[in-house]
Amino acid sequence: MAETIDESKNVELTDDDLENKSKGGLIKMAGMLRDRRNELNQMASERASKRDELNAKTREKVDEAQQHREKRDELNEQVQEHKNQRNELNAKANELFSQVDDAKSDLDLDDGKSLDELKEEIEQLEFRQQTEVLSTEDERELIEKIETKRDQYQERKSKLDDTDGIEDLKSEAQEVRAEASKHHQKVTELADEAQEHHNQMIEAYREADDIRDDADEWHEKFVDAQEAADRHHEDFVRVQKRLREMDKAEEEERKDERAAKREEAKEEAEEIYQKFKEGETLDTEDLMKLQKSGLL
Structure with missing residues (x-):
């Protein structure tokens, strides 16, 4: 920051100086x-x-801040676009998954044992039939259990054979969800x-405010120097005016003296x-005076 004006170097002019100084x-x-x-004036010019x-x-x-503002707003628009696409895709995926759940519910696939479990149970019962000595009654009950399990297995297998459309629907739902995830990732990246x-x-605006504060201080310093220069100029003009008045007075005095001398001569x-x-x-000498006066 510029130094303050050294007041001790200023020149003070009083009315008494104007009237009484030689x-x-x-x-x-x-x-x-x-x-x-x-x-x-030089100081004021440097400060200006x-x-x-x-x-x-x-x-x-400020221009830099505005550029960041425009880029931010542009990115936020893209964020909103990707959000809209993500939400639309998520809604579509939810609908597809709901359709999958409804289809599974219609086939009762969520209840009961898997084919592998039923097959293992059938094999255990058959192994028991082959290795154990059973009464006629127990063997009949065992055969009925095996048949029941085989019926359950066939029924389950038949239902699963009808789920190809469900798997396709599920695959489509997963693809849509994956696409929605891509848009969500884009939302995160663009938002960051x-x-x-x-x-x-914000930082550019803060720096602009700091620099503007410095500029305002320099402007105040400029005004101080310019006002001081103007005061000195005004006083300089006053002195010049006084000197012209004195010159004029001296000239008048000289004219009066010359006139008096001419009258005396x-x-x-x-x-x-x-x-x-x-x-x-x-x-x-007397003849010379007469010639000068024009009387001779």
Whole structure:
């Protein structure tokens, strides 16, 4: 920051100085006022240049912030577009998964044992039939169980054979969900990028405010120097005006002196001329005076 003006270097002019100082003293004071004025004008010019430089940097930072704002807004628009697509796809996926659940419910596939479990149970019962010695009654009950299990197995297998359409529906739902996830990932990436531009915008505006504060201080310093220069200029003009008045007064005084001398010379010449007419002898100096006066 610029140093404050050294008040001790300023030149003070009072009304008493104007009225009572000698011409030489006023000429000296005029020179001092002029030199200090020029020094202060130079100082004001340097401060104005620094202020203008900072104002230009402020505008650059504001422009930079605006660019980040525009990029942020552009990215936020893209975020919203991807959000809309993600939500639409998620809604579609939810509908497809709901259709899968409804189809499974219609086939009762969620209840009961799997084919592998039923097959294993059948094999265990058959192994028991083959290896154990059973009564006629127990063997009949065992055969009935085996037949029941085989019926369950065939029924289950038949239902599963009808689920190809469900699997296709499920695959489609999963693909749609995966596409929605891609859009969600894009939302996250773009939102992070938008936030980064937002942060950079805030920082650029903060820097612009700081630089603007510095520029305002330089402007105040410029005003101080310019006002001081203007005061010195005004005083310089006052002294110059006073010197012209003094010159004019001196010229008038010289005119009066010349007029008085001419009148005195005229009167002296007339006296000499009167002597000449009376027949007195004139010396060379008297003759010269008469010639100058035009009387001879």
